[in-house]
Amino acid sequence: SSDSTTIRATLFPGDGIGPEIAESVKEIFKAADVPIEWEEHYVGDQIDPRTQSFLTWESLESVRRNGVGLKGPMATPIGKGHRSLNLTLRKELNLYANVRPCSSLPGYKTRYDDVNLITIRENTEGEYSGLEHQVVRGVVESLKIITRQASLRVAEYAFHYAKTHGRERVSAIHKANIMQKTDGLFLKCCREVAEKYPEIKYEEVIIDNCCMMLVKNPALFDVLVMPNLYGDIISDLCAGLVGGLGLTPSCNIGEGGIALAEAVHGSAPDIAGKNLANPTALLLSGVSMLHHLNLHDKADQIQNAILNTIAEGKYRTADLGGSSSTTDFTKAICSHL
Amino acid sequence: SSDSTTIRATLFPGDGIGPEIAESVKEIFKAADVPIEWEEHYVGDQIDPRTQSFLTWESLESVRRNGVGLKGPMATPIGKGHRSLNLTLRKELNLYANVRPCSSLPGYKTRYDDVNLITIRENTEGEYSGLEHQVVRGVVESLKIITRQASLRVAEYAFHYAKTHGRERVSAIHKANIMQKTDGLFLKCCREVAEKYPEIKYEEVIIDNCCMMLVKNPALFDVLVMPNLYGDIISDLCAGLVGGLGLTPSCNIGEGGIALAEAVHGSAPDIAGKNLANPTALLLSGVSMLHHLNLHDKADQIQNAILNTIAEGKYRTADLGGSSSTTDFTKAICSHL
Ligand SMILES: CC(C)[C@H](C(=O)O)[C@@H](O)C(=O)O
């Protein structure tokens, strides 16, 4: 069924509402004639010793082979002795940058209508080292690790992104007034990279001040780059400005150009299987994937159909205040293609 | 000049606009017949070896002796070999909890009109340990330290605050899904204290999700308690919701009931000495100090005068979109007493 122009991409439908929203993506991509053939992989029911998690080695190999993938929400099974599925993907595929475009959706009203920024998060180290230690009972410590290699890599990604996406400014977010050595190294790397991009403005903003400015006037920001935990916090904050994780795409970039796009919202087990889920975040993540594949026309076509459907307001899922089913919302998007 | 009912309190006017806004506080407190005699202390021009900072030992002794103080902005002088003035105060006075009430100001419009929460930040440990280390060139680490003692102490303060201030719920903010040992210990301590306060609801919210909820619907929150860095971030975020650090009070609580209230905004050297500064944050911090001294009537009287002056809108400083001088704004508040 695949011809020479078909691109193979890995699809992890994920848990809970994952399969339904993945179905919606497949349908819309098909209706838009996107030349993608999906290779579906599921979360296993056994721990794969090669990944120490419920994700199988074969499914990771699929992303490595294809170079691109799309991932639905995955609920990490409760219990000990295995790694979180999200962290397994980041570590095993060396997904070093998490990129989240965040823009006000025309037609979906929040307190903000002027958000148009990109958060770029270092995704492999920092506070996520996993190194923790009990010194004595009642005294515990955890290690934050910042390396020159990972900081340069994500900074380079951010400036390159800014340059190739017509963005004007990169803001490095930090707390180097307190963590002078770790966040200091991160800033030093950003400054080094900034010198190579004289056409892109560069500034440094302390994280607490950044959060205050974001809620007062998000239009002040363009591209933000930051260590892992700050990225975790700020990307969710920014998603909140435009409506939440159900509406915002995410894409992870790995070494060798791998891209794994993902919906970062939860698996919503309470509404799973009920045809109520909103596929927007997974769809927009699919759109990021298409951009990554240089299928910009298809990407724009699908993105416009999604935004127009939401703006029109006739078909909206319950989380957006409507009463449409997932399948009706999907059909409405197809009709806007 | 002091009689038996006079309370002595330390005043650090601070740098930049500090002296002007401290003058405003003194005038308004006098007009309201607050029985306080100020003991003024200044930041020194030499490093005091006993504090390793420009704050003298005598000025810290003054707060210890009086038990209460009010602090304007202090610009930490640039250079090496000394500690930040804010951190010196926290360490030397063991100011373990930073309390910031954050409410929408009637009459001062932002995107939010429904904020009414209190952030309570652990103020002595966590990411602020000051322990950093270069492993090899290009690899640095910093240590976050969480102790049972400090976590119980701030949790106890938060629940006691909730109970004595008619608050319903305490939310502990954390990232224990990643930092299981450190943030896990913090949560364990919060749970232990929660058991002693069955009348106060208790919940745990992951920091990224908390920031998203705060910008979507801050009315969901009541009292928030958290480790140091999360407190730093979230308290500024919340200040941003209601207008910024120029409008929000802060009070640090230390062992033995010490209270050091402070304006947490900067010293604004660009407008210093020009009679343009907004004294509101320092005034409201002074109001927190009065509550701490159980001078609730005086506190309410002054707070109402401030809020009414701002709401009336006739006298506002430039940062609030007006053109009043500090002294005219101050007189207007006095006339509302
Ligand atoms: C689920 C959790 C481990 C994860 C993180 O902290 O990175 C999530 O919040 C995210 O942003 O992808």
Ligand SMILES: CC(C)[C@H](C(=O)O)[C@@H](O)C(=O)O
């Ligand atoms: C100035 C800085 C060291 C300080 C902090 O990080 O605690 C400030 O942001 C605060 O919140 O008081």
